[in-house]
Amino acid sequence: MNDQNDKREEQEEIGLYEKLASRTADLLEEGKKTFDEALKKAKDELASAGDFSREQTDKLGEFVRRDLKENAEKAKDAVVKAVEPQRLAAGVQSAFSRILTSTAETLTELAAKSEKHLEYKTGEVTSPGTLTCKECETEMHMTKTTRIPPCPKCHKTLFRKSY
Numbered sequence: 001m002n003d004q005n006d007k008r009e010e011q012e013e014i015g016l017y018e019k020l021a022s023r024t025a026d027l028l029e030e031g032k033k034t035f036d037e038a039l040k041k042a043k044d045e046l047a048s049a050g051d052f053s054r055e056q057t058d059k060l061g062e063f064v065r066r067d068l069k070e071n072a073e074k075a076k077d078a079v080v081k082a083v084e085p086q087r088l089a090a091g092v093q094s095a096f097s098r099i100l101t102s103t104a105e106t107l108t109e110l111a112a113k114s115e116k117h118l119e120y121k122t123g124e125v126t127s128p129g130t131l132t133c134k135e136c137e138t139e140m141h142m143t144k145t146t147r148i149p150p151c152p153k154c155h156k157t158l159f160r161k162s163y
């Protein structure tokens with residue numbers, strides 16, 4: 001894959017991540033679905049619209065789930081502060097806030113496993129936050145939705161995330 005294609009794919013994945021997050025928030029706000037049901041419906045809609053393959057929506061859907069569901073409590077402040085409100089008409093910032101509000105009841109349950117060590121890898125798409133290289137402890141501060149690069153110092157590919 002050449003650099004230009006890679007860049008295009010990266011933009012596509014970031015766009016899909018943001019669309020999934022935003023649509024999941026819409027569906028949760030209607031109040032009839034759990035987080036998992038809303039995410040599944042958002043994935044189905046985007047895959048049937050034809051712009052993205054089922055494989056892409058499944059892959060990015062898992063990244064959205066990890067950031068929004070498993071890290072919801074920790075992520076909230078960082079994400080709300082970091083996402084530029086003018087970046088998307090739909091407002092990813094508000095999408096994140098809305099998801100976190102809608103899932104408030106499950107946060108107690110989630111708090112129990114909030115210390116769980118989630119591993120992040122180069123090439124995955126994630127919301128704003130700080131990624132720390134597991135090899136050399138170098139920190140990367142992400143201020144917007146990003147596809148994770150290799151560690152700038154040691155070029156390794158495994159990170160933990162904090163907010």
Ligand SMILES: [Zn+2]
Nearest residue numbers: 133136151154
């Ligand atoms: Zn490193």
